[in-house]
Amino acid sequence: MAIETLPGPSIPITRPFRPTLGFLAATPIIATATACLLLIVAMAILAPYLAPHDPLLLAPAQRLKPSSAEFLLGTDAYGRDLLSRIIFGARISLLIGVGAAIVSVGIGLVIGLVSGFFKWVDAVMMRVMDGLMAIPAILLAIAVVSLSGASVVTVLVAITIPEIPRVARLVRAVVLSAREEPYVEAAISVGSGLPKIMWRHLMPNTVAPLIVQGTYVCASAILTEAILSFLGAGLSPETPTWGNIIAEGRSYFQIKPSLIFWPGLLLSITILSVNLIGDAARDALDPRMKQREGGKA
Amino acid sequence: MTDTVLDIRDLVVSLGRNAGATRIIDGVSLDVGRRETLCVVGESGSGKSVTSLSVMGLLQKGSLVPTGGSIRLVGEELLTASDRRMRQLRATRMAMIFQEPMTALNPVLPVGRQIDEVLRAHTDLDARTRRKRILDMMDQVRLPEIERIFASYPHKLSGGQRQRIMIAMALVLEPKLLIADEPTTALDVTTQKQILTLIRDLQRDHGTAVLFITHDMGVVAEIADRVAVMRGGRLVETGSLDSILRAPTNEYTRNLLVSVPSLVPRAPRPETKEPVVLEANDLGKVYRERSFLGSTREVTAAKDVTLILRKGRTLGIVGESGSGKSTVARCIVRLIDPTSGGIRLAGCEISELSRRLLQPHRKKIQIVFQDPYRSLNPRVTVGETIAEGPINYGTPRAEALEKARELLELVDLPADAISRYPHQFSGGQRQRIAIARAIALDPDVLVADEAVSALDVSVQAQVLELLDEIQGRLGIALLFITHDLRVAAQICDDVAVMQHGRIVEQGPAGEVLTNPKQAYTRALLDAAPGRGWDFANFRPVAATAAE
Numbered sequence: 001m002a003i004e005t006l007p008g009p010s011i012p013i014t015r016p017f018r019p020t021l022g023f024l025a026a027t028p029i030i031a032t033a034t035a036c037l038l039l040i041v042a043m044a045i046l047a048p049y050l051a052p053h054d055p056l057l058l059a060p061a062q063r064l065k066p067s068s069a070e071f072l073l074g075t076d077a078y079g080r081d082l083l084s085r086i087i088f089g090a091r092i093s094l095l096i097g098v099g100a101a102i103v104s105v106g107i108g109l110v111i112g113l114v115s116g117f118f119k120w121v122d123a124v125m126m127r128v129m130d131g132l133m134a135i136p137a138i139l140l141a142i143a144v145v146s147l148s149g150a151s152v153v154t155v156l157v158a159i160t161i162p163e164i165p166r167v168a169r170l171v172r173a174v175v176l177s178a179r180e181e182p183y184v185e186a187a188i189s190v191g192s193g194l195p196k197i198m199w200r201h202l203m204p205n206t207v208a209p210l211i212v213q214g215t216y217v218c219a220s221a222i223l224t225e226a227i228l229s230f231l232g233a234g235l236s237p238e239t240p241t242w243g244n245i246i247a248e249g250r251s252y253f254q255i256k257p258s259l260i261f262w263p264g265l266l267l268s269i270t271i272l273s274v275n276l277i278g279d280a281a282r283d284a285l286d287p288r289m290k291q292r293e294g295g296k297a
Numbered sequence: 298m299t300d301t302v303l304d305i306r307d308l309v310v311s312l313g314r315n316a317g318a319t320r321i322i323d324g325v326s327l328d329v330g331r332r333e334t335l336c337v338v339g340e341s342g343s344g345k346s347v348t349s350l351s352v353m354g355l356l357q358k359g360s361l362v363p364t365g366g367s368i369r370l371v372g373e374e375l376l377t378a379s380d381r382r383m384r385q386l387r388a389t390r391m392a393m394i395f396q397e398p399m400t401a402l403n404p405v406l407p408v409g410r411q412i413d414e415v416l417r418a419h420t421d422l423d424a425r426t427r428r429k430r431i432l433d434m435m436d437q438v439r440l441p442e443i444e445r446i447f448a449s450y451p452h453k454l455s456g457g458q459r460q461r462i463m464i465a466m467a468l469v470l471e472p473k474l475l476i477a478d479e480p481t482t483a484l485d486v487t488t489q490k491q492i493l494t495l496i497r498d499l500q501r502d503h504g505t506a507v508l509f510i511t512h513d514m515g516v517v518a519e520i521a522d523r524v525a526v527m528r529g530g531r532l533v534e535t536g537s538l539d540s541i542l543r544a545p546t547n548e549y550t551r552n553l554l555v556s557v558p559s560l561v562p563r564a565p566r567p568e569t570k571e572p573v574v575l576e577a578n579d580l581g582k583v584y585r586e587r588s589f590l591g592s593t594r595e596v597t598a599a600k601d602v603t604l605i606l607r608k609g610r611t612l613g614i615v616g617e618s619g620s621g622k623s624t625v626a627r628c629i630v631r632l633i634d635p636t637s638g639g640i641r642l643a644g645c646e647i648s649e650l651s652r653r654l655l656q657p658h659r660k661k662i663q664i665v666f667q668d669p670y671r672s673l674n675p676r677v678t679v680g681e682t683i684a685e686g687p688i689n690y691g692t693p694r695a696e697a698l699e700k701a702r703e704l705l706e707l708v709d710l711p712a713d714a715i716s717r718y719p720h721q722f723s724g725g726q727r728q729r730i731a732i733a734r735a736i737a738l739d740p741d742v743l744v745a746d747e748a749v750s751a752l753d754v755s756v757q758a759q760v761l762e763l764l765d766e767i768q769g770r771l772g773i774a775l776l777f778i779t780h781d782l783r784v785a786a787q788i789c790d791d792v793a794v795m796q797h798g799r800i801v802e803q804g805p806a807g808e809v810l811t812n813p814k815q816a817y818t819r820a821l822l823d824a825a826p827g828r829g830w831d832f833a834n835f836r837p838v839a840a841t842a843a844e
Binding site: 181182183185186187188189190191192193196200201204 | 630632656659660662663664666667668671672673674676677685686689690731734735737738
């Protein structure tokens with residue numbers, strides 16, 4: 001039996017997926033992105049405690065004040081504290097971003113799993129998805145918001161719908177290739193039912209690509225929300241969102257550029273951080289990218 | 298024979314540049330002379346491919362680094378040669394052919410152009426001379442209709458033809474050294490035989506030195522002048538073909554040879570009157586492909602396949618790739634639906650049953666797949682994998698896991714393997730796990746679809762032994778699908794030979810594999826590499842027969 005201890009074959013070994021968070025600090029750039037995002041999240045959560053003023057409080061006497069000890073970033077055209085508005089604006093942005101990611105991944109996962117497994121569902125579903133993908137996201141959002149009024153929910157729905165087909169297609173592709181794997185056939189032959197095969201043998205394959213896709217959806221949702229607000233098709237103008245702040249600041253750009261600068265900067269940093277983390281997640285979760293770095297196992 | 302073409306001295310290849318890095322190749326010395334074939338044999342992970350890639354200078358940059366020793370090609374040191382010089386040397390002085398000719402050829406260029414590229418890069422010949430030389434070379438590798446093939450794309454050619462193109466490409470500049478890395482492993486036996494003969498003949502005509510890498514002792518016996526046995530990055534033993542096969546001095550080499558299954562069928566077991574557990578009647582599978590304009594293309598993968606399998610017996614289905622043997626296996630397990638004919642499993646007709654009605658019958662027939670790296674879900678523990686079947690059929694979880702422990706011991710794995718994941722096991726161990734999963738449901742029939750083909754020969758022998766033991770203990774009937782006649786000869790009671798989706802010959806193994814009635818069976822047997830050797834007894838077959 002001594003032969004059994006032979007050195008193992010040099011075939012690359014597929015490790016089970018274990019969500020480790022080590023990749024969040026893989027390089028200095030990614031570590032910075034993670035830190036920035038954590039700060040912004042903390043800022044959003046603790047907004048009521050951090051904000052020095054009420055973001056909605058109008059004070060016409062304090063219009064367009066420059067930075068001072070009382071108003072760190074100055075005030076806007078209605079005398080509201082810019083810093084407080086930006087801090088509260090992070091809440092909406094992140095809520096929309098995370099919400100859109102979770103909802104679109106959730107719905108897309110179900111659609112993808114079902115259409116990856118049933119041919120007849122696939123034929124119908126994928127044509128519907130094709131149709132959805134053909135609609136420009138912003139246009140759909142403007143339509144939905146103008147039909148049913150602006151609220152966080154309608155904006156979220158408007159932003160999520162066009163993202164669903166992308167997620168569904170991704171899941172479907174993973175399922176189509178995974179269901180050919182012998183271990184899925186083995187599960188069929190030991191009599192496992194459909195739900196079990198989907199949940200246990202197919203679904204886990206989609207986790208890694210979905211995490212990556214989720215971050216991209218999140219980033220683009222934050223951006224779309226800001227665009228909608230800027231265009232006046234988003235949440236009502238008094239609500240502190242980064243898009244709204246920029247939209248209002250536009251008129252006073254020449255007098256007080258910081259009205260656009262600060263929310264714009266935060267928006268860029270947030271989206272850049274989320275995208276960088278998404279890239280890092282893709283690299284960490286894709287065995288092929290790993291091979292490129294580390295060489296043969 | 299005296300002048301040395303390739304001279305490898307004390308080669309060390311490490312994983313990375315650090316001084317303490319793991320040595321993948323540790324002090325290997327080899328030499329190959331003009332007109333000589335040196336076979337490097339070893340199991341997976343023995344470092345035989347890394348050795349050949351070091352010679353070609355094709356090691357993965359940065360991760361595998363030659364850190365010691367020397368490689369000389371006709372006196373010229375290769376380890377210190379510049380990239381530019383290495384590019385010149387490849388093709389002109391040394392060339393390599395690979396296992397998978399499809400991936401080694403560019404799919405979007407006609408093969409003639411691809412050979413032409415070699416000539417254009419390394420010679421100043423004009424177009425007409427180049428073409429003439431290429432056609433001449435293609436003729437030498439015995440390709441038919443060379444004008445047509447010259448302009449063909451790789452996907453239009455068969456595996457054997459593609460490998461011939463690779464050989465033509467490798468030899469067109471008359472290199473001194475040809476490295477062949479498992480060049481026939483992906484080919485059918487009959488094609489393998491032709492390619493081996495071709496390499497031998499071309500070597501004789503051109504005086505090329507050949508470094509031939511293989512894991513197959515049969516191939517070694519066919520082609521080698523000298524043999525070098527490698528294991529774990531070290532050279533275990535080297536010597537002339539005869540001395541290695543007849544009188545191996547090293548224990549490992551002996552083990553390797555003893556593990557090679559003999560082509561002579563094992564002693565037949567007495568006929569039994571046990572009940573028939575599996576019957577296939579005129580089974581057929583036609584793949585229909587409907588094109589856009591409505592014309593239907595039909596491919597018959599299996600036709601009129603009739604098989605009978607009794608309790609406790611083993612029926613082998615042998616055939617080359619594309620013969621339909623796997624299609625038959627998958628139809629019988631109902632992973633795909635047969636288009637005609639019937640399957641009776643333990644007295645019940647199952648070929649027409651819907652998925653739902655099939656459910657209670659599934660447990661009576663189980664399958665073990667070829668690739669143990671893909672047949673176990675990497676994200677599920679071994680215990681859960683084995684227990685999945687029994688749980689599906691109503692066994693309580695705790696009981697099923699307890700049974701999984703017992704089964705692991707039955708297949709010679711520690712019971713605590715239950716909570717580990719598949720990647721923590723070697724290929725042979727994984728195949729044992731797959732077998733444990735299959736027998737967890739106490740099936741009447743176990744289908745083994747090339748179940749030992751992906752395993753190293755020593756591991757293969759152990760798994761075959763295990764299957765035999767399980768059959769003896771549980772009385773399972775085995776349907777054994779294989780392309781390897783040696784394996785079939787050692788495990789099957791009856792053998793069915795398939796070609797083009799039909800059974801051409803069927804009968805007791807001893808009969809079919811020693812006195813084949815059909816020309817095709819005879820051709821298959823003739824092509825089996827190393828058929829003249831009885832490896833396990835260290836002597837030619839003739840000597841065994843004379844006893």
